[in-house]
Amino acid sequence: MAFAGLAVYALYAASTLDITWARLLVGLDEGSKFLGRMVPPNFQRWELLVEGMVESIQIAVLASAVGLVLSLPVGLLAARNLMPAWVSGPARLFVALCRSLHPVIVAILFVKAIGFGAMAGVMALVVASVGFVSKLFAEAIEEISLKQVEAVRATGAPFFSVLFYGVLPQVLSRFVGFAVYQLDSNLRNSTMVGIVGAGGIGGTLFAAFKRFDYDFVAAILIAIVALIFVSELISGRVRKAFQ
């Protein structure tokens, strides 16, 4: 019944959105022309490419570093098993706010607020990192064994010692996992925020699109894919080392 409803609605949506067979055929034709103009990739303007890629990597690394440092306390404050409701409630609301908008929208806001450039990109990805990592970190803390925490408290340890001995050892390896994942994710996103003027290779890519330099576009895409592959390789290694 539900599936039938879904199917009917899908047909209706397709008709209103001008999604037809004829439209697809025209599109495929255009697509093949577009792809044809992408080969061979043109690496002649490699200096521009390298400059953009380096800026993207810098944005990602900076945003990850700042975002992770902020996520530790925010995640801790948002953990309902360690904090009273009047602390964890607002902290969870803050995290939800960070998560609610897509990084590109946040990047647009920062571009409007503080101007074009990498600074806006870094800020946007910091917000995304805090949203993602502190949420998962808080959930990891909520799953720890409170018996171990109780035992450390029973020694008369002050709050921060309880944190460093009773809580952190139980969640550190998971935090490293989130951190590496977020660095990966920031690398991907940092290639995109440039499209809205927040710095990095995205700006170069968008300009190449607008000037129909599709062979240069292809070169940029290849570089981005290569970057993501390398980062996946490295992050896999790091995660294994912290198991």
Added chain:
Amino acid sequence: MTEATNAATPDRTLAVRGLVKEYVRGKPVLRGIDIAFAPRGMTAIIGPSGTGKSTLIRCINGLVRPTSGEIHFMGLDLAKLRGRDLRLARRRVGMVFQEYNLVERLTVMENALSGRLGYVPVWRAFLRKYPAEDVARAFELLDAVGLGDFAHRRADALSGGQRQRVGIARALMQNPDLLLADEPTSSLDPKTSVEIMELMDGLAAKAGIPVVVNIHNVELAKRFAVRVIGMTGGRVVFDGKPDALEPKHLSEIYGGESWLT
């Protein structure tokens, strides 16, 4: 340690008066407990599950806040303490747990040293820069519990009996005036249980401090305790020497008789 060099031995009598604990209003778990514990030797508290034994133990070191009543120890009313004062008092009370409650991902050494966390500043604890005498004492205690060679193993690599030995070492690292134990042998096999009880009894006697232990096993209680307290339904129903504990008392504590034969 300056405390140890004091000429007069401190009075380590623990006295609980009129202790009541309600987790839910109107449903007391402890219904007015009055016990004056001996200043040395082991006191065993026996009784069925859910009768408030663990709550009583946790009230003594402030892990659970009593609803009313007094807990006098070393010139303080532990039931009235809050915040920093409670934390400072807690350092003087070591605790051994049923499921050991070691920090699984830390080493045996780090777990033992965590007994000093109440004394060591946070930054030193974080950097693992403990005073040399603490480290020496930790090695000494790990030797005493038979785990001298395991100092750098991770706690989650140990067996149950070994973990409980680390738990005892951690509690004694606090240099406590009182040792509490909440069902310390319930998760262990019979032979290991006896060894753990011997260890706690022996080390506490050496330190000259009293032990209060919750225990299910009546035989172990009679064998090691100088005094047995029987609880049921949140009240004390037996208080006396182990020899005085007769089947009629056990029947009153645990209810029924058929299990006694």
